Structure formats: C-alpha cells, structure tokens
Amino acid sequence: MLAKRIIPCLDVRDGKVVKGVNFQGIKDVGDPVEASKEYNRQGADELVFYDITASYEERGVFLDVVRETAKQVFVPLTVGGGIKTVDDIRETLRAGADKVSVNSQAVKNPQLIREGADIFGSQCICVGIDAKKIGEKKWTVYINGGRVDMKLDLIDWVKKIEALGAGEICLNSIDADGTKQGFDIDMLKAVCDSVNIPVIASGGAGKIEDFSEVFEKTGATAALAASLFHFKELTVGQVKEHCRGKGIIMR
C-alpha cells in the first residue's frame, strides 16, 4: 500500500531558510542544505523548496542551493516560486529538482501546465493553489501569494488542472494558513472528490492531531507544513509516529 507523505517546506530567501531553523547539531541554522539533511534524517518523504524572493537577480543563488541539496539528499525535491516559462521549468529540473510547483503563472497561462507536462512529463508538474472560502462549499483561487482574487472557482480550476496534465496539486488554504487550527478539511475534501490526481494538503497545521485528521477525513495523499517544522514545534518523525499509531500507513 502507498504510504501517506509528510513534506516539510523550506522558504528560501537569499540562499537562506527564512523563519530561522534551529536544529541541534547544525552549524549554520539557516543553511537549506543542512536543514534538508536534518529533515531527511527525521524521515521526511519529500522536500519542497520555495523561492520567496523569486527575483531574477536572486535566481542563481536559489538554484545553487537546489543543486547542492540534490547532491546530498536522495529524496524527491519539489521547487516552486517564480516559475513562469517552460525554460524556467527546464532550468529548475536541470538544477536537480524532481518536480516544479507552478502557481500564479499557471492561473495566468494554463497552457504552461500542458506544455510542461508534454515536455517533461506529468509527474514533474505540481500545481500550487491558494484558495479562500467565499460561501457554503464555494472557494475562489488567489494569486500573487494570496493577494489577488482571480474570481476563479476552485473546483472548476482543479478539474482543468487535471485535464491539462498536471501530476499533482498542492492545495493551500488562505483561511487556515497561519492559524494553526488544522487543515481546511472541507476544502480538501471537495477537491479530492473532484480529481483523481494526488492532492497535498497545505496550510493550518498546528498540532500533531491535525495530520492524522487530514488523512482520516480527506483523500489527501500528503501533508505539508513549514513553520511547524522550522520552529521545531514538531519533528517529522513525531508526526509519522503519531499517524502510524492511528493506523495510517507511513514509510
């Protein structure tokens, strides 16, 4: 049986992990390569790197970080932030990413999903979505880090993403993000019921039970968290142990 995945997300700016990681025994606490190795030791099933500056000037530094991590950590690596063209996808994959995560640009130009999937394969195209509730069982898609409402219905969008050939969806709830009140179960359920590709739950994890809840109540195949792991409130190992205890299959 396929195991559910626990995925730490590292937000990277100027080649450093933002939100101050503070693992024991690591020399440079903000070094993404060291942080990745530590997450790998804890049993992380994949890693996500997010370029939060995503400026042209900083791109080289960011890709160097990806390149170095790929040489030392042998689990799948997804890279997002600032990917706008097929050339950006190619450059990111060549740096050692296994998948890219496209978000705003996919909304502005959905063909990017199709082109990326046709050239590099569906398996490496993950579409990131920031969505917000607007009514009973109704959500709309936002872009630019949750700042701009595209008035695009979430369920229509995820079906379109699947039809265009994306291999995976990473669904972030703007309402839940940062609240630490748990994942957005209703929204995840609605999306998982609408598509047949893997869905990663993102946004809202605050305690260990949130992880088992999202796997018990929705069809999400993976759960992602950033600050919770960054601030060492929980380790990946603790989360997996807890889920295992609840009968959820974990690696």
Place this chain on the structure above:
Amino acid sequence: MIAIIDYDAGNIFSVKNALDHLGFDSILTRDKKEIENADGIILPGVGAFPEAMKKLSGFGLIDTLQAEATKKPFLGICLGMQVLFEKGFEFEECDGLGLIGGSVVKMEQKDLIIPHMGWNKLELLNDCPLMNGIEKESYVYFVHSYKAQCDDDNISAYCEYGGKVPSLVFNGKTVFGAQFHPEKSGETGLKILKNFGGLIK
C-alpha cells in the same frame, strides 16, 4: 565506468548525483563508443514511452543498447525500465527494446489516484542481486501511470497499488529494471544502486 544514457529524458542528474555520492565513476552520454566501453549502463527516464523510443532511435542507440545489455549490467529506471519490455501502450502501441518479455499498460481501476506517486513497500518474489541486504517490505519512491505486465519469473519485487505492480524486474542475467526511483529512495535506494555498482567488474 557506468554510462548513464543521456537522451533528453528527464532528470538524469539525480542518477549521476547518487552514483557520485556512492563513489562510482559515471558519465552522461549518448555516444556509442562510450556506451560500448562502459562497464555498466543505466537507462533513466521520465515522460512517455513512444517519445523515449523515438529519441533513442533518433540518437541511433537502439541496436547499441540491445547488444550491450547482453554483455554488462544494465539497469533501466522508471520509464527506462518500461522500455525494456517488448511493447508499450501509452497513447499508441509502440515497440520497446524487447530485453524482457512483456508489455507496459495503463494502470486502471476505479478511483485509483494516478499517478502512483509516493513511497510504497517492496514485496520480494524472486532472488535478485540488487536486493542483497535489502530488508523485506522496504519503502521506495514511485511516480508513474503505466505498469509492466510480465511473467512472475522476471519479477524480483512488486508492490500493491490497484493490483500487483512489478517494481524490480530481472532477466536472470544482466538486465535489471526498477519501476521506482532508486536515486530518490533514500538509504534503501542507494543500497540498491550500490548493489548494481558492485556487479561491475
């Protein structure tokens, strides 16, 4: 020296990174001479079956790979494993390298999430030198939408996902295929690659 076949199919650098980490000499190449002179061959690959065969054919590598695969350890990974078989049915019927009997078909079952993406457990079936020292029910990383159909005799390990999915295949001689990505499967995957490197004289 291990030749990693570079035919514009996906993330070949991951395989190179893993071999570097293990201390095996390797080279990314599509040069016939280099492939013939190598002590082992790895055929990586992500993407679609017909596209991969078209590229291998375009680079004039089909005959070379078929000939060299009988002489030295040969490992196909993911799509590189799928093209080892006689035929693929991704979008269209397409001949593979024919190094192992069988074909590659769409994974289909109601409500099955596709691609099969993530860590799944290896169940051992037949002995294979790549599995030396690998504990049973070890997890490895998969991402694919098509699967092989072949004789049990050629299956060293399988996993369960909407039925039995051949995960590690072996022709009993020099040809191996991994449906999962050993280069992305943590310590277990590195050990499998190490076993492969160990076969090289």
